[in-house]
Amino acid sequence: MKRFLIRKFRDFGLAVARQFASDLVDFRTGKKIGRALLLPWRGRIHVIGLDEAVQVAFIPQKRLTFWRQEIGFTVHPPSDFPHEPRS
């Protein structure tokens, strides 16, 4: 019962957060990779409501700027590793 209530409370909180969430776009491909609410808090960025396996990185710049950098998001490409038999 307690777990059920916690889950319901969490679902409600997430539903509210998603109203204020923004799209996350893969900075390599330009494709949408999810939605999340990003909150800077005490020196960290809290990512709320994201349900994808997303990596974070500073985005390389064409033009050097000393005053502004962007943090972006990306995902691993689909895995396609070959069979590697025991040597």
Add this chain to the structure above:
Amino acid sequence: MSRVLNVVLAHTPPAEIARLAAWWGNVAAPESLLLIHGGPEADFPAIAVPNKVHVSSARLKTGDHPRERQSYTEVFAAASEWMKGRDFTHVYFAEFDHLPIVADLGRRQLERLASEKADVLCHGLRRVDDTGWHHYLYHSKAPEFHRHWERISRRADKRVIFSMLGTGSFWMRPAFDAVAAEKEPFPMYLEIYLPTLAHHLGYRVRSFVGEEQWVRNLGCFRGKLREARLAGAWTVHPVKSLEGLRWGGE
């Protein structure tokens, strides 16, 4: 000649397991079905299935599966042990609520495995290392997590970590036996552990592409089996009870 063993894990009461075995009878001969029972030991004698094994493991009976790091290591070990001396070439592992809905499931899986040149097919496979994936973050806090994979991996990139939906997976037998033979050095959640272990042992792990809509971690597809079949699905998850359902006439 390929021969698939269907390993079905269930903890439900004997009457529900009887319905489950009857359902699977539309897909596989009784001798190609192994029931792994994870429920109360007192129920085990009443389970009317020819091939059955009871597994009593605290790592199986978790309430909050990811946080308690539910494990199928003992389930895989029991199935692998049972297969010794039997000529199965492939293993399909499914939880009780992951239902087949096509009669020729094994043939389809074998063809997909061949076309993917894979050793393992699973649902919802994704690479999660160095991402914000919740299960990965939960495991990577421990320093021994990545150290373990670096120690056992035969891959060039030893940092690769996978996650999958653990409800159903199809295996070449050597891959299944190799994974079953490994001891879990410390508790890891099965959805991280199984695909990552198979990968680092050198096996090619691929996803069941196209099945995503009908194989999910939440919800219930009980009233949508016909729709799923018409949409081309091979299996559905979750369907928590078979009571009142009839193969082909749902």
